Amino acid sequence: MKTEAYDKVRTARSNSRPTSMDYIHHIFDVFFELHGDRKFADDGAVVGGIGILNELPVTVVSIEKGRSVKERMARSFGAPQPEGYRKALRLMKQAEKFGRPVICLIDTSGAFCGIGAEERGQGQAIADNLMEMMTLKTPVISVFVGEGGSGGALALAVADRVWMLENAVYSVISPEGCASILWKDSSKASEAAEVLKLTAEDSYDNGLIEKVISEGDIGEEAFYDRLKWELIWELEKLREKPLDQLLEERYQKFRKVGEPVQNNGQ
Amino acid sequence: MAFFNFRLQPKNELEKGGRTAAPVQSDASEPEKKCPNCHKETPISELAGNLNVCTCGYHFRMNSRQRISYLVDKGSFEELFADVDYSNPIDFPGYNEKIESAKSLSKEKEGVICGTAKVGGEECCIFAMEPYFMMGSMGTAVGEKITSLFEYATEHKMSVVGFTVSGGARMQEGLFSLLQMAKTSGAVKRHSDAGLFYLTVLTDPTTGGVTASFAMEGDIIIAEPSATVGFAGARVIEQTTKKALPKGFQTSEFLMKHGFVDAIVSRPKQRTVIRHLLKIHDRREKA
């Protein structure tokens, strides 16, 4: 069985789809990459730095899958190690210090799964990001540009605005993982994708994200421009908010997810 | 200099604390349990009298009420947010039935119980996750109860003691369950920013989305001996990496060695340790 949801999963994972670096190069006038977590290593799966967005300096943190086979290997196919999340947090704290807004671009099948990742505290690294992002004293916008796989994606998505591109997906578990737990059959991923409600449209309808960005209806350059201007306008609005209000609204947005006897979302 | 003496005899401690023998809520029908470590078979009632710990030191799993009644002063536990029920936000097929069977197996309404209690006279907020309710997986109800408890603790300037046991985020609630990680972390952060104390006790097993949120956010993190604690599942890691896992991988001892756990505290010593830590971190008189 083929489903529309699984078509989206395929599109989100497609090698021909732009990766985070493509967005960075098209959206920001200048981008200066900053490396390393200052503790252990520089994780290639997370690309971060300072970008200039229509004259405004912003901190960009992204998860990058890579293009060539060699690059994809070097970037662990976009599955961050704990040091990737720690690099992301270091750059976000730096943004807070200098009053720069943060833009996160997310494209990952999930946090890296390996012995070393566990030894270096994958769970702790993600948990730290969730806590710190909730009170980061600067506006944060997170955009899902491809796959949004579970806690490894959420670790960059505790934001004032969470957007998804039309063909991005965001899920608690991969459809394959869900199918193998549920039906002991990972080939039923397509059915699983349907029941998980992981498309951008589902997430929006459930009130869990603020915006779906259309793709494919205009040319590539125009599409990058659309995203760029959406970011510029939204940051303008967020930067006008008093900090207390910004942080309270961020908290309440997540606080009300799954509150009993109430409608979901806003 | 004796800082605090964790080597107190557990039996004395039991008597001092005035605890009653824990009610035996058997989770299985057989009258004896076989220890997976030493293979000895022990009657369930005898185990219950020994904090569900085998004579060899193996810690059997424990349901949430048993755990709280073992730990807190007799009659001091007052449950909070007991009415929070599950929801099926994405109409996941078969989920309602799964919940019904979890309810009848565990006799609990959801995967965590929360409340206030005293431990050796020290007041605190407490939560204990429930292994017999879908392995303590975190859906919206678990997220809501834990978040509400931290908010309550922040409001009343109270410490939180939390016993974690979880298979992770509850798949059947989709993205709603994943976002509980952010929601609970936000409440823990506010509690922390208010200068209040959160003690995590990691018990077997603590994995996935709970490890990647409030289980790892304690000011002090202690673990029961030999508990499995990790983010990704060991079998998944083995299959993905095709490498043999190191001995003792993802145990409490492994986590302590790698710097993610403050101390390993066996069940008989937990009450003393927790009471001392609560006393040291009590913020209410200074307010």
Ligand SMILES: [Zn+2]
């Ligand atoms: Zn034994």
